[in-house]
Amino acid sequence: MKFVKNNIVPIAIFLLTVIAFYYSEMSLNYLSAEVYTRFIRNMLFTLALILPVTCGMGINFAIIVGAISAQMAVVFALDLNLTGILALLFVVGVSAMLSVMFGFLVALLLNKARGNEMIVSIMIGQLSSVIYQFIFMVAYGTVIHPLNTDILLERGIGVRSMLDAKNISEVFEKILPFKFEGKTYTLFPVLIILVFSLILFYLQRAKIGVLAKAVGSNLSHANTLGIKSNRVRSICIIISTVFAAMSQIILIGDFGTINVYTGHLGLDTFAAAAILVGGASIKEARMRNCFVGVILFHALFITSPMAGQNLFNNPSVGEYFRSFLAYGVIVIAIIMNLRKEKMEKERILRETLK
Amino acid sequence: MLEVRNLSKQFDGNYVLKNINLKIKDGEVYGVIGANGSGKSTFMNILNGKALIAETGGYEGDILIDGTSVSIKNHSQSTAHGIAMVHQExxxxxxxxxxxxxxxxxxxxxxxxxxxxxxxxxxxxxxxxxxxxxxxxxxxxxxxxxxxxxxxxxxxxxxxxxxxxxxxSIRLLILDEPTSSLNITETKRLLECIREIAARGIAVIFISHRLEEVMEICDVVAVLRDGELVSTYEKSEFSVSRFADDMVGREIVKAERKKKALSREVLLSYDRTNGTDRRLNIYEGEVVGITGLAGQGQEQFSEGLFGLKAGDYQVRFCGEELKKGDNPELIKQGIYYLSEDRSGTSLFLESPIWKNIIFGTEHKHPEFMSMPKLLPLSFLQKKVIKEYSEKMIEELNILCSGPEQKLRELSGGNQQKVCISRAITFGPKLLFVGEPTRGIDIYSKELILKWLLEMNQKNGTTIVITSGEIEELIRICDRVIVMYQGQVFKIFEGNIEPEEIMLSLYGRTADEK
Structure with missing residues (x-):
């Protein structure tokens, strides 16, 4: 009973997924293949949210900035005509550098906006997205002259909206490929996710993890005790941004193409929804919340449109289901988490009264 | 070990500490006492390297450790010199x-x-x-x-x-009101512990409002008043009356209630408390105290009624049933609550004093509004309100620069006075007060108690005080209710003997002894 009470959100979503799966009339193999793809594309984004939650900054919607750094690095690599493992190393190196830099700037802003980090991080995400689009739409071909003019639109100004990222994806495809249901998948992204999970596991037990927890638990106490809270918060945001950049590289490698102007959008919402579905709150998040959440959220995300379509005989209802899910799930998970927290508070009160 | 020479600190030209000179030896327990706002916290904050001090221009004067002058600009420097602090909160x-x-x-x-x-x-x-x-x-x-x-x-x-x-590397331990939220046995243990620490050669600065403790544990006591060190006493010269005189610089008149016959007219009743069929009545026009050791459930009657905690009972007010936690309705009925968590639930720290005084009382004072008929849509009569606030500030002796000052900048005692003045402005039928004198100096304490009594006598307000200060409760209450293990243990009336209350705190009665 206690287990159900503590995990009410994931359990509710799991039940919903089972129902949706039943009505969608999909095969389990199809579902697992789809979930696998989405798992590798989204997992690292979700893990990126943990440290900012731990240090009390809520969900870092500015992970978009990390995705943007990766997109930029990939475009640069294409511009320089890099291929093979060299291209991947270049992209990793450049995007890591950029994301540390951008993450630092984001942290500066968020430290100024104490108490409103979530809303400010959303705005930072939106703004950086616009600036980024502006650079590639207008500056390329006018101010910046690429070496490889193939990436430009025919009029010579602005990067094409869709570029071929084969140079990255071909590296991915060669490492640990396996066949499932006639399609080829690779285990390489899982390997990367595993490595980053271990890094995060380590960080949570390193000094930064302890300090982040302290800062998240009570900021003013942390300051009283001489903990450099701004530094701790900045490091958490930078790590989060770097994680997001790496995640975007996996995503591009898996797609094989890059959507220059839109490839980075919406990921923050999915990641936030996934972590909340996994049972995290905006005050506390663990790694298992991420793993459970990503799998559950995407399973529901895949099955629900088909279920809606089959139930109501109307394809547009199916699409509606999908949009409802992305946003509705966030709201519902937040409400359920708040209720859980309130009940927990009342329980403590009652115990102290006895 | 530590020497302070001509230490001063100013906030925007106002000196809150003026030329403090003192010496503390290794292994000494050094008591610092003073009224609220006398500069104790500022002194401690300087030694502890609080960011607040550096942000407001640092301090003047010298701090010497083992004879060498040191500068303390931040917390880590303070720690490096072996200074540690246990905070009140x-x-x-x-x-x-x-x-x-x-x-x-x-x-x-x-x-x-x-x-x-x-x-x-x-x-x-x-x-x-x-x-x-x-x-x-x-x-x-x-x-x-x-x-x-x-x-x-x-x-x-x-x-x-x-x-x-x-x-x-700890050399000096600062304890800021370490006993303010402990009960008697717990306090005793802590004091023993402090003695042991001092015996190991660590100097201790002990700040407390409880003079008996200071007398018991300290070797030397320094008294601060209005930012100045007015006197220092060695152990042989200790006396409560001397301390008290030095702290306030004037005679204290203790507030006391003239006992009168209770009306026995039930104003509020708690039925079926904690699942039993017992009932607790609050009579009209009385001042009643609820006390108990920490965590015995004494808060359940006030906080439970206002939905801050669980309360297992039904409430009737003037015979009509009330819904717990429906605070707008409670306030409409004339029931008001000043919580012990002043900054958390009773005050708007970022707002000026005048707003805090009149908040929620407009419907009782149409003169505060320019168009009373429009009620919430009306503009406020700033001039009237300002005059009223100034009157309140003067009557309750609130130390501030004027009604426009933000509440955050006031000391704890003065914040409490603002709370009381809002209750006076509101003029409730029934007032609940939680720990009205916690962490407040003797002079302000008596003033607050005096005003509570005056509300009771002049306006006929029934007052329920939840407090651990038994001596105060005996002085001002008609009845004292002692809680034990979540239940009403005993209700005292008439001439109350402190010893009997003490016993009942531990769940015993006098005959048992």
Missing amino acids: LALFSGLSVTRNIKINRENIKGKGTFLPEFSYVDYKKDKAEAEKVLEMIGAQIALDRMIDGLTLNQKQFVELARELDNE
């Missing part, structure tokens, strides 16, 4: 274990991380061993892996103490 982190709390920011790390030390791994085993050693030293038995949230207040206090003592 415990600075512990919920969600972290006892060990983590004791070793916070001083964790044993594996490997040397000079660049980005935050990325080094924490050696939890070593942390635990060291934390255990410190806890053993102060004689506290607390499981090291337990989360802080589950501990009692007393245990938390020991964890905080352990955290500061864990710093091996």
Whole structure:
């Protein structure tokens, strides 16, 4: 009973997924293949949210900035005509550098906006997205002259909206490929996710993890005790941004193409929804919340449109289901988490009264 | 060990500390007493390197440690000189274990991380061993892996103490009101512990409002008044009346209630408390005190009624049933609550004094509004309100620069006076007050008690006071209710003997003895 009470959100979503799966009339193999793809594309984004939650900054919607750094690095690599493992190393190196830099700037802003980090991080995400689009739409071909003019639109100004990222994806495809249901998948992204999970596991037990927890638990106490809270918060945001950049590289490698102007959008919402579905709150998040959440959220995300379509005989209802899910799930998970927290508070009160 | 020469501190030209000179020896327990706003906290904040001091222009004068002048600009410098502080509001982190709390920011790390030390791994085993050693030293038995949230207040206090003592270079320990939220037995243990610490050669600065404790434990006592060090006493010269005279610089008149016959007209009743069929009545026009040791459920009647805590009972007011937690309705009926958590639930710290005084009282004072008929849509009569606030500030002797000052800038005692003045402005039928005198100096205490009594006598307000200060309750209450293990244990009336109340706090009666 206690287990159900503590995990009410994931359990509710799991039940919903089972129902949706039943009505969608999909095969389990199809579902697992789809979930696998989405798992590798989204997992690292979700893990990126943990440290900012731990240090009390809520969900870092500015992970978009990390995705943007990766997109930029990939475009640069294409511009320089890099291929093979060299291209991947270049992209990793450049995007890591950029994301540390951008993450630092984001942290500066968020430290100024104490108490409103979530809303400010959303705005930072939106703004950086616009600036980024502006650079590639207008500056390329006018101010910046690429070496490889193939990436430009025919009029010579602005990067094409869709570029071929084969140079990255071909590296991915060669490492640990396996066949499932006639399609080829690779285990390489899982390997990367595993490595980053271990890094995060380590960080949570390193000094930064302890300090982040302290800062998240009570900021003013942390300051009283001489903990450099701004530094701790900045490091958490930078790590989060770097994680997001790496995640975007996996995503591009898996797609094989890059959507220059839109490839980075919406990921923050999915990641936030996934972590909340996994049972995290905006005050506390663990790694298992991420793993459970990503799998559950995407399973529901895949099955629900088909279920809606089959139930109501109307394809547009199916699409509606999908949009409802992305946003509705966030709201519902937040409400359920708040209720859980309130009940927990009342329980403590009652115990102290006895 | 520590010497302070001509230490001064100003905030925007106002000196809150003026030319403080004092010397503290190793192993000495040095008491610092003074009224609220006398500069005690500022003095401590300077020694502890609080950011607030540096941000407002630093301090003037010299601080010498072992004869060499040092400058304390931030917390880490203060720590480096071996100065540690236990805060009145415990600075512990919920969600972290006892060990983590004791070793916070001083964790044993594996490997040397000079660049980005935050990325080094924490050696939890070593942390635990060291934390255990410190806890053993102060004689506290607390499981090291337990989360802080589950501990009692007393245990938390020991964890905080352990955290500061864990710093091996500690030379001076500052204790800011360490006993303010402890009961008698707990206080005794803490004082013993402080003695032991001092015996190990660590100097202790002990700040407290409870003069008996200061007399018991300190070797030297310094009295601060209005930012000046007015006197220093050696142990042989200690006397409460001297301290009190020096602290206020004037005679204190103790507030006392003229006993009168109770009306026995039931104003409010708690039925079926805690599942039993017992009933607790509050009579019209009385002043009633509710007391008990910490955590015996004395808050359930006030906080439960206003939905801040669980309360297992039904409430009737003037015969009509009330819904617990429906605060707008309660206030409409004329029931008002000033919580013991003043800054948390009773005040708007970022708002000016006048707003805090009149908030929620507009419908009772149409003169505050320019168009009373429009009610919430009306503009406020700033001039009338300002005059009214100034009158209140004068009558309650609130120390401030004027009604426009923000509440955050006032000291605790003055904030409480603002609370009381709002209650006066509101003029309730029934007023609940939680710990009205906690952390407040003697002079302000009596003033607050006096005003509570005056509300009772002039306006006929029934007052329910939840407090641990038994001596005060006896002085001003018609009845004192003692709580024990969540239940009403005994109700005292008429001439109340303090000894009897003391016994009943522990769940005993006089005949048992």
